[in-house]
Amino acid sequence: MRLRLLPISLACLALVVPATATAGLRRHEAVRVLHKAEAVRAGHGVKTGFELTPLLKELAMRLPDLSAGDRARGRRLMTRPTVGDAQPGEDEYSVPENPPFCTVHFCIHWVSATADAPPSADSDHDLVPDYVETMADVFENVHQVENGEMAWREPVGDGTRGGDVDKTDVYIKQLGDQGIFGYSTPDPNQKGSSQFAYLVLDNDFRQSEFPRYASPLEPMEVTAAHEYNHVLQFGYDWLQDTWMFEATAVWAEDKVYDAVNDYLSYLNPWVSLTKRPLTSFDAIDPSNPINVKVYGDMVWNRWVEAHYGQDAIRAAWEKSLTTKPRSFAPGAYDASLRTHGTTFFNAFTRFAADTAEWHSSAGPFEEGSTWPEIPRAKTLSMGAATTTHLDHTGYSLLSVKPSSDPRIRLVGTLPAGTAGAFALVGRQGPAGAGTIEVQMRRLPAGGRGRVELANPSRFSRITAVLVNASVVQDGFRPDIGDWDFSRVDDQRVDALLSNDLVAPAMLSRTPPAGKTGVPRTARVAIHFSEPVKGVGTQTLRLIDPAGHRVGASVTYDAKTHKARLSPKTRLAARTSYQVALTAGIVDRGENTVPVGSRTWRFRTGP
Numbered sequence: 001m002r003l004r005l006l007p008i009s010l011a012c013l014a015l016v017v018p019a020t021a022t023a024g025l026r027r028h029e030a031v032r033v034l035h036k037a038e039a040v041r042a043g044h045g046v047k048t049g050f051e052l053t054p055l056l057k058e059l060a061m062r063l064p065d066l067s068a069g070d071r072a073r074g075r076r077l078m079t080r081p082t083v084g085d086a087q088p089g090e091d092e093y094s095v096p097e098n099p100p101f102c103t104v105h106f107c108i109h110w111v112s113a114t115a116d117a118p119p120s121a122d123s124d125h126d127l128v129p130d131y132v133e134t135m136a137d138v139f140e141n142v143h144q145v146e147n148g149e150m151a152w153r154e155p156v157g158d159g160t161r162g163g164d165v166d167k168t169d170v171y172i173k174q175l176g177d178q179g180i181f182g183y184s185t186p187d188p189n190q191k192g193s194s195q196f197a198y199l200v201l202d203n204d205f206r207q208s209e210f211p212r213y214a215s216p217l218e219p220m221e222v223t224a225a226h227e228y229n230h231v232l233q234f235g236y237d238w239l240q241d242t243w244m245f246e247a248t249a250v251w252a253e254d255k256v257y258d259a260v261n262d263y264l265s266y267l268n269p270w271v272s273l274t275k276r277p278l279t280s281f282d283a284i285d286p287s288n289p290i291n292v293k294v295y296g297d298m299v300w301n302r303w304v305e306a307h308y309g310q311d312a313i314r315a316a317w318e319k320s321l322t323t324k325p326r327s328f329a330p331g332a333y334d335a336s337l338r339t340h341g342t343t344f345f346n347a348f349t350r351f352a353a354d355t356a357e358w359h360s361s362a363g364p365f366e367e368g369s370t371w372p373e374i375p376r377a378k379t380l381s382m383g384a385a386t387t388t389h390l391d392h393t394g395y396s397l398l399s400v401k402p403s404s405d406p407r408i409r410l411v412g413t414l415p416a417g418t419a420g421a422f423a424l425v426g427r428q429g430p431a432g433a434g435t436i437e438v439q440m441r442r443l444p445a446g447g448r449g450r451v452e453l454a455n456p457s458r459f460s461r462i463t464a465v466l467v468n469a470s471v472v473q474d475g476f477r478p479d480i481g482d483w484d485f486s487r488v489d490d491q492r493v494d495a496l497l498s499n500d501l502v503a504p505a506m507l508s509r510t511p512p513a514g515k516t517g518v519p520r521t522a523r524v525a526i527h528f529s530e531p532v533k534g535v536g537t538q539t540l541r542l543i544d545p546a547g548h549r550v551g552a553s554v555t556y557d558a559k560t561h562k563a564r565l566s567p568k569t570r571l572a573a574r575t576s577y578q579v580a581l582t583a584g585i586v587d588r589g590e591n592t593v594p595v596g597s598r599t600w601r602f603r604t605g606p
Helices: 023-041 052-065 068-078 130-149 217-237 242-256 264-270 289-296 298-308 311-318 329-338 344-357
Strands: 106-109 168-173 182-186 197-202 385-390 394-400 407-414 420-428 435-443 447-454 461-468 491-498 506-510 524-528 540-543 552-557 562-567 576-581 599-603
Touching: 023 052, 023 068, 052 068, 052 182, 052 242, 106 130, 130 168, 130 217, 130 242, 168 217, 182 217, 197 217, 217 242, 217 311, 242 289, 242 298, 242 311, 242 329, 264 289, 264 298, 289 298, 298 311, 298 329, 298 344, 311 329, 329 344, 344 394, 344 420, 344 435, 344 461, 385 394, 385 461, 394 491, 407 420, 407 435, 407 461, 420 447, 420 491, 435 447, 461 491, 524 540, 540 552, 540 562
Parallel strands: 106 168, 168 197
Antiparallel strands: 182 197, 385 491, 394 461, 407 447, 407 491, 420 435, 420 461, 506 524, 524 562, 540 576, 552 562, 576 599
């Protein structure tokens, strides 16, 4: 599965390309990225308006694999509008720009003519359009919140590029006719993981091009907050995963301009993509429908903030270059969350469970009552089993049919080595105002587990949650532009809803406990009261006086519920043997044989 396409520094590229990545394949992929970036810049395949920034990051990674001519085309896409000679289809201004309008932290660049010119209204008659001054005020407010109140590090200085020393440059251009809000990108030819960048924003945000907003100010505000946060991210680690870039930028824009709630437009598609990895992104093909998921991933940051504060998100960026491997988003979040006494695994599994009732005012999601409901994949009836397949950091919600049983149980199984969890989430009362109970069983190494909910009839809704929380990867593959999650993707997840809480009994045991004079050719036979599973040589054993396991074969007849252990050689004479069962033998409801009945002894005859 192609997920996030991690950008890699040009200086570091040669260090990580595996021998299996052929030059021809890399060039083919690089040309695809170049063509997609050119297409999006021309307005083709744009769905969110923010596609160009991740594409330009990906293009920067791929430049060394392009031919000289294509490499020049790529660099032109990343070049500031005032740099170089304008050519058809390129981003440069076609007329000289006016002196930039500079504030304490920003320089706004603009022209007076051509389609790139902002509205000419100038109410204070200072020869600077009101639009330019408004944009400068918006960016200073963004800086006050993101660098001041949120304490993010100042952006990397760009020297004298754009005019004033080390101020962040913003270029006003006509982008709205291509469906693009704005973009940010590091300047070409930098080395290292911490880089300076510039921004480009639309020249008028007119309502005919951005119809979902009440005024041009709203899209200007959220775009400034979103793209400036990318500039700050480039300063921490421009190599970081794109899903973390976009999930953080959307979260940041809502922190700065909470009333606009622009992020809501991403949640309708996001709720149908929970089985897709949190990390899903295809930077080669911006028209891929899964790409909208990373923008809706801001709800993950909302959850983290609600539990551990907004500094936990910034700390993940601060730790991005200290993880192993570097620039790996789950590792960065894990490093941050460990300072709060938890892990990415624990946090993500609880996040998945909490989304089942995010409308509740008692939950951790601010404004969750306005969010669309996450669809349930199916309804689980009592005694019913289900199987699904989940990729890493994917999860599924299932409705649980109401029950009057005193207790219900969800039994789940994950492949060995695939970390995940199973949960039952009960809501008492109406949506949005009820109280929530979450019972969860985490399985950090996979395997089988169970979780129970008492007195289920008290709940107005119950949801089963199945989670693949694994982030095991086998390194980054530049030939496909992704981390290799193949070991933990498409994992089979089994679940059973049960009201069977009664442990299986043994109707008979042969030889019986305490029996003496047992023939040396005897076999052990057990008749269970109901069907069981897990019977085998690891769960049913015969132990000699020295504590060694006797070599034997084990069979189980599912129709008669009988298990049989047959020693491979004659037993020793006048010797005491112990029969031992483990907790691995369970019935359909995951009930184990009572501990007191799992072992007994007999003694052989002469």
